[in-house]
Amino acid sequence: MTRRSRLDRARSFVRNRSRVGLRRSQSSVLPAVQITVCAVGAYAFAEQVLGHEGPLFAATSSLIALGFSRDPRLRRVLEVGIGCTLGIAVGDVLLATLGTGLWQAAVVLFISVLLARFLDSGTIFTTQLALQSLLVVLLPAPEGGPFTRSVDAVIGGGFALLITVLAPRDPRREPKGDVRKLLGELSGVLRENSRALTDSDSTQAWHALIRARNCQPIMDGLSGSMRAAAEVARLSPAYRRHRDELGELGGSIHFIDLAVRNSRVFSRRLTSVINHAALSDDAVHSLAEMIEDTADAVDVLALALSSSTTTERREHLRRAREDLAAVATRLHPARLNVTRLEGEGLVILYRPLVVDLLESTGLSHEDAAGYLPKL
Template identity: 75%
Template sequence: MPARQGVSATFAFLRKRSRIGLRRSSGSVVTALQMTVCAVGAYAFAEEVLGHEGPLFAATSSMIALGFSRDPRLRRVLEVALGCTLGIAVGDVLLTFFGTGLWQAALVLFASILLARFLDSGTIFTMQLGLQSLLVVLLPAPDGGPFTRSLDAIVGGLFALLITMLLPRDPRHEPKTDVRGLLGELSDVLRESAAALRNSDSTRAWHALVRARASQSRLDSLTTSMRSAEEVARISPAYRRHRDELGSLRRAVGFIDLAIRNSRVFSRRLTSVINHAAMSDEAVSALSQALDDAADGVDVLSRALSGQDSTERGLNLRQARIELADVAIQLHPGPLHIKRLEGEGLVLLLRPLVVDLLEATGLSHEDASGYLPRL
């Protein structure tokens, strides 16, 4: 019996890993194709046009420059291209003066790392400069002379830049995927807060707070993908037309960030309110329903900001604006049947959260806050 359970668990693990691996591979087809075209193209150019024999540094520098990192692509490409080129050049210079050997390799590596740290704080730049200079000293010199490899690295870097400009992935894909995930987390936080209030479950309210805090990693990922997308849209002729859309998305992301921060404060306060039984049944029902309605509005906002079709996106933005405005106009202790100070504090915390979400739909602060009833 234990052996059968072990085999079953192993097969379940392998199935899960296979599904994850297949999904990861299918999502990397375009990038893999770009890297292949870039590396082979750089190698062929250095070999056929420049006449270099076995220009491996042209292929490796271009392939490393593209990579699978989520860092801004233009910065990464420039860091790697310059790091590779400068590292090979440093190695070639020191090779010319000191020759090859282990102590020469140690000297080159030490000097290259210090030079890289002097020029730039990026870890990618430092690693590439040090690695390439070390390889130059350890590998035999090519027939074309010591600086042939430096020219190969320049070719690889230029090909990586060319691929980044002319054949980029759609820059909107990653930030829109990240926005959908982030707003999904915010919607879950609001729904869990509503359920915690409805069931007088302070533990569940604490779980909502933990979830809201854990969303910071998604927000950091979104910030990175937004920077990368804007860089690609700036330099790529194919996607320059999306700059306004990405600018609007960046503006919305700023307000979503504020809404998530407010959700953390709200969830933390909700735990205390539940523990002190500070609200009547009528108030609990009204406020929990407002939270559920706000979560519904967040779901519509998610579809709007992550959608590709401009017409559908506009319709969803208007729908999100309507649903969130309906929540905003209720946020007064009177309509929510709240009579004690603790409950009033919850309403005061929820008001700026809903205003932030309304601003994420494209409203100005004055128009968004105008939906709130006067206190």
């Protein structure tokens, strides 16, 4: 590789990283303002109102509880407050028993970590309990006693909850963006399968399988954003009216997850079908067209579930339901010109995927399955 090509690659890397970083910073302006107000406000309250000297734990606990994590904030607040209190209690008991010193600190930290893992699986809880136990052994107690830190931690958590309740950010925004991204990936998987059929390319079908498997991190992030959104809607009076919509979105996400899982099964089987040349030209054309129609319906479903208004959501859901129902009525081997056993198995595997997508539009399982022709 020449020096010039290395410089070009380096410039391209810096340019891309800068673009991504700038976009990430722009989307984080409001959360950064909230975190700043929360941390400084908690510190000022503990210092000016309660008279605590240097209440750093009020600021740090609010930072941890509010943060950029998608985990529900109420759980993080409880983990910070309870972990801090238990850590101080454990540290005091062990301090009275063992005394101070480096080896005592090591014993305290080891016992605290094991105790925290025994009580709860949360990483924040473990960190807080272990940290407080260690600080009790290594540092002198602040004025007002060691449990002043625990009070500061609760104050910081309380400020984080207050910001959450009063936050102007719509809790539906993040999960809707995530579900649109997930459905975009599912649509891409289906289109890759359609092209693999048309081109008789089993490698492309395998790539579609890999892409479907890579949807799992998106699904995990979506689950976290849904939990956080549901918590905000439950705590904030301004957003309680969105609880029903979030509940419906959660139901749709469950069936979308099943559809993504079924797309993996279908892609894996499609690889085998292509390798064995188990489909006639007419069957290939019919199946590829049907899969493309399904992908188009998935795109409409993505518009429905990410719509900002009720009217748009209902209109797009109706259209997606009709398009998917039209696909379901064709899911019979004879209607798709499929004659061989391996091809028939491929069609049978596709039926649950379409039923899952129909259920994600709000249909019951019985109504969704009712569109399928009897085998």
